[in-house]
Amino acid sequence: MKISQVKKIVLGAGFAVLGIAVLLTASAASKxxxxxxxxxxxxxEVEEPTQRAVLRDYTTAWEAxxxxxxxxxxxxxxDNFAGFALEALTQRVKDQEASSLKTRIIDHGxxxxxxxxxxxxxxxxxxxxxxxxxQILDGNTILHSDESQVQYIAIMTGAEARWKVRVLQDVEGR
Amino acid sequence: xxxERDGNDPTRMTMRLFILIALAILVAWxxxxxxxxxxxxxGNLRLPPNPVAGQPMSVGAGHEGGGTLYLIGPGQVIxxxxxxxxxxxxxGEELRSAGRWVAILKSGGSSSSKVFWVKEGTPESxxxxxxxxxxxxxxxGVINGFVFVFDRFHNLILQPTPVNFSLSVGGAxxxxxVASRDGLASIDASSAAKEGAAQFVASVGNVSxxxxxxxxxxxxxxxxMHVAQRTKDAVIIETDPVRDCSGNAVPDGTIxxxxxxxxxxxxxxxxxxxxxxxxxQLPLSSDATISVASGVVLGNNELRIGGGR
Numbered sequence: 001m002k003i004s005q006v007k008k009i010v011l012g013a014g015f016a017v018l019g020i021a022v023l024l025t026a027s028a029a030s031k032x033x034x035x036x037x038x039x040x041x042x043x044x045e046v047e048e049p050t051q052r053a054v055l056r057d058y059t060t061a062w063e064a065x066x067x068x069x070x071x072x073x074x075x076x077x078x079d080n081f082a083g084f085a086l087e088a089l090t091q092r093v094k095d096q097e098a099s100s101l102k103t104r105i106i107d108h109g110x111x112x113x114x115x116x117x118x119x120x121x122x123x124x125x126x127x128x129x130x131x132x133x134x135q136i137l138d139g140n141t142i143l144h145s146d147e148s149q150v151q152y153i154a155i156m157t158g159a160e161a162r163w164k165v166r167v168l169q170d171v172e173g174r
Numbered sequence: 175x176x177x178e179r180d181g182n183d184p185t186r187m188t189m190r191l192f193i194l195i196a197l198a199i200l201v202a203w204x205x206x207x208x209x210x211x212x213x214x215x216x217g218n219l220r221l222p223p224n225p226v227a228g229q230p231m232s233v234g235a236g237h238e239g240g241g242t243l244y245l246i247g248p249g250q251v252i253x254x255x256x257x258x259x260x261x262x263x264x265x266g267e268e269l270r271s272a273g274r275w276v277a278i279l280k281s282g283g284s285s286s287s288k289v290f291w292v293k294e295g296t297p298e299s300x301x302x303x304x305x306x307x308x309x310x311x312x313x314x315g316v317i318n319g320f321v322f323v324f325d326r327f328h329n330l331i332l333q334p335t336p337v338n339f340s341l342s343v344g345g346a347x348x349x350x351x352v353a354s355r356d357g358l359a360s361i362d363a364s365s366a367a368k369e370g371a372a373q374f375v376a377s378v379g380n381v382s383x384x385x386x387x388x389x390x391x392x393x394x395x396x397x398x399m400h401v402a403q404r405t406k407d408a409v410i411i412e413t414d415p416v417r418d419c420s421g422n423a424v425p426d427g428t429i430x431x432x433x434x435x436x437x438x439x440x441x442x443x444x445x446x447x448x449x450x451x452x453x454x455q456l457p458l459s460s461d462a463t464i465s466v467a468s469g470v471v472l473g474n475n476e477l478r479i480g481g482g483r
Contacts, residue, residue, distance in 0.1 A: 043318070043362065084328040088249025088271060095251035099244060116358055119318040120305040125358055136246060136276060136287075143244070143278045144287035150274060153330060153356050155322065167322070167357075169330045170248060170273040172291040 032062045032107035036126075041114040044121065054114070054124055054156060057163040062107065065089060065168075069103040072096050082159065083166040101143075106133035108147075121158070128152040218279050218286040227272045227327050228295040233262045241281030247271035247292065272329035295325035297335055297378040304374050304385040310392040312367045312420055317341065317387055320360035321376045330357035338377045339363065343370040343389060365389050369422040394428070395419035397473035399466045402453065409479055411464055412453040423450050428468060436462035436480070 036055045038046040046054070057080065064076035068089065077089050096102060108131040116125035133147040155167040220234030233243060235256040243262055245252040249271040254262045256279065272294035278287040301322040309316050319339055323331045337359035340349040343366050352359040359376075365387075366372060372387045394416045403410040411432055416424040430452035432443045436459040443454040456464065460480040466473035 043360070084324070087328070092247075092249050092251065095253075096246075099251050099253045101244065101246065101251060103246070115356065116320075116360070118303070118305070118320055118360075119362075120303075122303070122305075123320070125356065127356065134276075136244075136278060138280065143280060143285045144276050146276075146289060148289075153332065155330075155357075167330050168248075169332070169357075171332055172274070172293070 030063070031059055032066075033109040034059045034062070034112055035110065036112045036114065038114045038117075041117040041124070044117045044119050046114055046117050046124070050117075050121070050124075051114075054126075054163050055112075058112065058126065058128075058154065058156065058165070061165045061168075062110070066105045066107060068093055069096065069105065072102060079162075080164060081166075081168075082157070082164040085165045085168045088168075100138060102137045104135040104137060106135070108132065123155060123157045124163070126152075126154040126156065128154055218281070219277050219288045221277055221288060221290050225269065225290065225292045226295055227269055227292050227325060227329055228266050229269065230266045231264050231269060233264065233277060235260055235262075235279055235281075236286075241279055241285075244278040244280065245275060246278070247275045248273040270327040270329075272325070272327075294329040294331050294333075295327065297323050297331055297381060298326040299324045299328065300337075300376055300378060300381055300383045302376040302383040302385060304387055306387070308388040308390060309365045311365050311369050311389050311418065311422055312392060314364045315362040316365050317363040317372075317374065318360065319363065319374055319376060319385070320358060321354070321378075321383075322357050323354050323359070323378055324357075332357050335359075335378055338375075340375045340377075341366070341372055341387070343368050343372045347372070367420040367422075391422035391424045392418040392420070394424050394430075394468045394471050397430070397466055397468055397471055398475055399432075399464070399473060399477065401477065401479065404458070407458050408455050409458050410453060410455050411466075411477065413447075413451050413466060413473075415450040416447050416452065416468070424468075426450070430466060430468045432456065433465045433467070434459065434462050435465075436460070 034055060036051060038051055061080035064080040067076045068074065072093050074090055074093055077086055081089055110128050110130045112126050112128045114124055115127050129149060129151050131149050135142050136144040151171040153169050153171055154165055156163040157166050218236035222231045225231045235258065240257040240260060243254045243256045252264060252268060256262050269292060272292050275290050275292055276287055277290060278285055304319045321337050323335050325331055335354045336351050337354055338349060338351050339361045341347050341363045347366060350361055352361055366389060369389050369391050372389050374385045374387050376383050395418050397416065398414040399411050401409055402412040413430060418424060424447060426447050428447045429444050430447060432454040434441050434456045443456060445452040445454045462479050464477040464479065
């Protein structure tokens, strides 16, 4: 094998590794794939425009959380979270920053059921089964990595022009 | 024979050794990576079986060396330095977030980790929303209330929890108990027959939250009227005190319509209830029939005036 051929192979492999890295980074920051079902919602049926709005805003909230935890930035959280969820995530980001840690979530999708929609249309509760790969990093070193299916209970309330996540709690063993 | 010669070739021997070492490194790397990927690289960490938010817990480092312990929870990160084989005490007020946690012990260039769960504490706060704030009396399932149950650190309590709802006006009312599901309990309650500010209370143990729902009189019932005054060219008609079917006074401001029909046609006067009664002045006619209505309710008497009646 000629040296030029070896160079080409090494260069090709390098680009391939770079490409995979770029793809992984992109998937960590891109919009998660979320499927929302509303047939279990009670006591009120979820109207079509509300379904679209909840799906849009819940998806954006996950994207914002992933960006915030991956970069230790608070700004993505404020538009998408409120109340207890915002307080908890804000604290998590501050603590991560203080400990020089970051969390990269590679989101493989969510199956979400609306389980409660209040009669006055002000609040909706979701049960979310998410498939996530979570990496905890110290600088560029991965300290922990796991891939798992986690169930969340989320409560969203209508704000001025969007739905915001007020509670996001993971549930053990369901 | 060729094999024997090849097997003794020092170059080939070196190559085989190199491949074997490379394979061993690859196998070790894959094993380490898969162990890390399923979160089972935990031999160096000792965690309690059922930690609860708000309660102290201890985390032990194994005998492979001390280092830095990270506990990463949904809403916080705890960091501690730990000695070889030592225990780290986490105070109750430090362990605030319920949910999925990761414990990592970083020691030198290596780290071990373990996923664990923290359960929510006992109920200490309620988010209670009641709708609507104003309802007519004696209506079935017209008041909706829902409660989210939280512990003191605002973790949603996912274990079924009995929530008491009571709705009362002037001390009389009803109480229902609903078990929460996924942190939520909701109820559709009926309004009482008596008007007034209903106290709608949700409680769990010693924790209670109160909302006020104003119960107002329903539609007028048995709307009656009489001639209050007669002048040379007009007649003043007024209702009896306007009440709903439960006897509650219909609020002032409610519109009552008086209709007069005579030979010239039909004329209507809208009057608001004031101090419990509605009143209207109508032109005196030689022979007219007067009726009264409020909303969809028609009065149950008619007056005929004129012609000496």
